[in-house]
Amino acid sequence: MAGSDAKAWAAVATPERRRARRRAAWRRRRVVLLLMSPWIVGFSVFFGYPLVMNLYLSFTHYDLLSAPRWIGLANYKFMFSKDPQVWTAIKNTLWVICIMVPLQVLFAFGIALLLARARSGAGVFRTIFYLPALAPPVAATLGFVFILNPGTGPVNVILGHLGIQGPLWFQDPSWSKPALTMLALWGIGNTMVIFLAAVLDVPRTLYESAQLDGAGAFKRLIYVTLPSISPVIMFSAVYGVILGLQYFTQAYVAAGVAAGQASQAADVTSVNLGYPKDSTLFYPVLLYQHGFNDFQMGYASAIAMVLLVVSFAFTLVIVINSRRWVHGGTR
CATH class of the missing domain: 1.20.5 (Single alpha-helices involved in coiled-coils or other helix-helix interfaces)
Structure with a gap:
């Protein structure tokens, strides 16, 4: 019971x-x-x-003044078939991704290696190389446009004293993107600090073992340093690609100021996006032009959606392929 x-x-x-x-x-x-x-x-x-x-x-016609009107895929069809500026903007943005971003990563890594080997004054040099990263992008761009002024800028003045004909820099379509690249390399302080921390964190025992095996400085760099900091390299690449796809402020300011210098006008920024000759018309600049200059907000939204998809695709490709070369990555 x-x-x-x-x-x-x-x-x-x-x-x-x-x-x-x-x-x-x-x-x-x-x-x-x-x-x-x-x-x-x-x-x-x-x-x-x-x-x-x-x-x-992105599926509507919207001009900020009237209600959105559904038009389906018309914005996307126009973007890829009838807007010639889109392919110019894509080409310029690919230039940033394929040239500017790798140069930034290499330059930051090289500076970090030099600072890691510095015996005296390392703190001073670190401060000097990091300070440009604290400059606001607009102020830094204005400074570079002044320094690289083809007529009165100190760079061309010095080149002239050396008997060298200086380029037109931001006034020349062939030199505008290299000038922006110089600006980007000048401000690599944040990436440099990350690389410096990664390089200093590599165990000294690995270098000593490699040296005992007869590895020289170059082989220690290839077989010890690079594999040890490969996750940081991947992070810098992903971060750089994302920022490169959103490259706007420096190009916008440089084009406006350079166009003003060329025409001596008081305010020509709004009509000179991409100056000179669309060489600085990057994808986000094109988005801004259609959205806020032309009030084609529906079309600008379609451009923004494509940018989101492309950013995700670039990041996914880098992360997936990183499994082959990132030391200690997931398999």
Whole structure:
């Protein structure tokens, strides 16, 4: 009798225990949601809703003055078949991704190697190389446009004293992107600091073992330093590609100021995007032109969606291929 009574009480008590466990689980979930609510609200307001709204607007004709009108895929068809500036912007942006970003990574890595080997004054040199990264992009671009002024800039003046005919820099389509690349290399302080921390973190025992095996400085760099900091190289590449796809401020300011210097006009920025001859018309600049100069916000939204997809694709390709060369990566 006692055993049957215990089983009966257990059968009666089991549903109550299950309900109690469910209530406890819901309380934990509510606490987690409450703690996460600031992030959820921020993500929804500043990312989720704008993304969904941008996707919707990309299928509409919208000029900011009237209600959006649904036109389907017309914006995307026009982008890839009838807008000649799109391919110019893509070509210029690929120039940034394929030339500017690799040069930035190589230059930052080289400076980090030199600073890691510095015996005296390392702190001073680190400060000197990092300070340009603190300059606001607009101020830095204005400074470079002044320094590289083809007529009165100090660079061309010095080249003239040396008997060298200086280029036109931001006034020449062939030199505008190299000039922007020089500006980008000048401001690699953030990437340099990351590389410097990674290089200094490589265990000295690895270098000593390689040296005992007869490896010279170059082989130690190839077989010890690079594999050890390969995750940092991947991060710098991904970060650089994302920033390169969003390259806007320096190109916008340089084109406007250089066009003003050429025409001696007071304000010609709004009509000289991409100056000279669309050589600085990068993809985000094209987006800005259609969205805020031409008030074609639906078409600009389509351009922005393509930029989002391309950024994700570039990042995915780099991450997937990194498994082959990132030391200690997932397989």
